[in-house]
Amino acid sequence: MTEITEYITNDFKAIDSQDTIAAVQLFFDELHFSHFPIIEDGIYIGSIAADDIETFDFDKKVADYRFTLEVFFTRTTTIWLDVLEVFAKNHTNLVPVLDDNNKYVGYYEIEDIIKFFHETPFLKEVGSIIIVKKAILDYSMSQITQIVESNNGKLLGLFVSGANVESVEITLKINLGAINEIIQTFRRYDYEILSEHQEDNYINNLKERSDYLDKYLNI
Numbered sequence: 001m002t003e004i005t006e007y008i009t010n011d012f013k014a015i016d017s018q019d020t021i022a023a024v025q026l027f028f029d030e031l032h033f034s035h036f037p038i039i040e041d042g043i044y045i046g047s048i049a050a051d052d053i054e055t056f057d058f059d060k061k062v063a064d065y066r067f068t069l070e071v072f073f074t075r076t077t078t079i080w081l082d083v084l085e086v087f088a089k090n091h092t093n094l095v096p097v098l099d100d101n102n103k104y105v106g107y108y109e110i111e112d113i114i115k116f117f118h119e120t121p122f123l124k125e126v127g128s129i130i131i132v133k134k135a136i137l138d139y140s141m142s143q144i145t146q147i148v149e150s151n152n153g154k155l156l157g158l159f160v161s162g163a164n165v166e167s168v169e170i171t172l173k174i175n176l177g178a179i180n181e182i183i184q185t186f187r188r189y190d191y192e193i194l195s196e197h198q199e200d201n202y203i204n205n206l207k208e209r210s211d212y213l214d215k216y217l218n219i
Contacts, residue, residue, distance in 0.1 A: 004080040007112040008097050008105060014039040015048065015062060022058040024048065037096040037107060038062055038069055044096055044104040046071040073098050076105055080116055083108060122157035127175035131161065131194040132186050136168045139191075147189065148174055151181045169194060 012031070015024055017040040027036070028050045035047040046069025048062060056065055073096040074083045086095050093110040117123060132144070141158070148155045154176040162169035174182065183193055 004083065004108075004113070004116055005076055007108055007116060008076070009109065009112075010106040012036075014044070014096075014104060016040070017045065017061070017063040017066070019062050020058070021053065021056045021060050021062065021065070024062060025053055025056075025058060028053055033094050035070065035090075035092045035094055037073075037094075037104065039104055042104070043102070044073065044098060045069060047092070047094075047096060072096075074108065075100060080113065084113055084117070087113065120157070122173050125156050125173075125175060127156050127173045128179050128197070129195060130172045130174060130179075130183065130186075130197070131169060132172070133162075133167055133169045133192040133194050134190065136163065136166060139168050139170065141170075143189065144170060144172065144191075147185045148172065148182055151178055151185060152176060153178075153182050 012027075014037040015027070017038055024036075033050060035049050037047050038045055040063070045066070048065070048069055052065075052068050070090065072086055072090045072092070074086050076097060076099050078086075083095065087093070087108075087110050095108045097105045097107055099105050144158065145155060153174045156173040156175060158170055158172040160168055161171040179197060183197060186193060
């Protein structure tokens with residue numbers, strides 16, 4: 001699989017703090033970035049937002065608005081899930097990348113990170129999605145994995161897709177294994193199944209009984 005660092009780009013050079021606001025406004029007018037990195041003497045000092053630049057005086061320099069810069073970044077060693085988190089937390093479509101010595105390297109664009117995500121087995125491989133729910137104090141990732149693997153399932157990935165103070169929702173992608181047996185085992189361990197599955201004998205039996213009852217009552 002492609003390394004995420006292969007998506008680091010320098011198609012556009014970082015903006016220098018001594019550049020004029022007029023030049024930066026023109027830059028954002030022509031491109032779709034929500035933010036762009038600012039450097040001073042080659043050092044990253046923050047990112048300027050496209051929404052903010054519209055309110056600045058065009059004859060001033062970027063350095064005059066240093067206090068408005070948003071400081072967020074990732075590193076060349078950061079794994080892709082953490083990179084994605086930086087995008088989400090900062091509501092941006094561009095994230096600067098620094099090396100371990102804080103040297104500016106380039107930037108990631110959100111479209112490239114999504115493309116990378118699509119190449120992971122979680123999305124690329126064929127499989128079944130199961131969403132389970134349990135009390136937040138009672139669930140266990142190791143238990144979830146054990147339930148899948150004890151039924152000869154192969155877990156392609158899982159993540160917390162929803163949570164509050166009382167409960168947590170876990171989304172799993174599975175290939176191989178008997179889905180019905182996996183689902184019934186989750187129920188035996190008091191997990192609620194939120195996703196619908198044709199292989200779910202428990203739900204199918206309930207539906208058959210309901211249909212029979214409706215038919216009986218309508219006689």
